[in-house]
Amino acid sequence: MSKTKRTPAGDALTGLILDLFRANGLLLTAGDRLVAPLGLTSARWQILGAIVDAERPEPVAWLARNLGANRQNVQRIVNDLERDGLVAFETNPHHRRAQLVVLTDKGRQVYDAAGRLQVPWVNGLANGLSVKDIEMAHRVVTSLRAGLKDAGEANE
Numbered sequence: 001m002s003k004t005k006r007t008p009a010g011d012a013l014t015g016l017i018l019d020l021f022r023a024n025g026l027l028l029t030a031g032d033r034l035v036a037p038l039g040l041t042s043a044r045w046q047i048l049g050a051i052v053d054a055e056r057p058e059p060v061a062w063l064a065r066n067l068g069a070n071r072q073n074v075q076r077i078v079n080d081l082e083r084d085g086l087v088a089f090e091t092n093p094h095h096r097r098a099q100l101v102v103l104t105d106k107g108r109q110v111y112d113a114a115g116r117l118q119v120p121w122v123n124g125l126a127n128g129l130s131v132k133d134i135e136m137a138h139r140v141v142t143s144l145r146a147g148l149k150d151a152g153e154a155n156e
Helices: 008-038 042-053 060-067 071-083 105-126 131-154
Strands: 087-090 100-103
Touching (some): 008 105, 008 131
């Protein structure tokens, strides 16, 4: 019986993926702590950010796709955000059932406050890291995301 072995690149990528899993957990915990005084969680903050980053109001399914997240989970969080007055639903002229999600004034204020909290936190986290290394890591993660997206689409 032959054993399949990873290539050196496969070994290195496995190590990176495991570190990304660990970093993701730590980032979510840190984000939860950072924005808890605002009544947010990392997940709520992430969805508010996706709404802000969108060029125009989008339905939940599009927000979920852009985040690489499960639509049902995003819907649940958007419903909570709507209940708390941070987002509202508007009629979608292109689809009767898929309402558009928009930030309310209160949602904008909370999102902006989270951004103000994030600045000193992220600046402190960046201490000792070079911009060049951060940009390289960003390119690697972006390539990994593209490969995962392509592999996911090939399996559909």
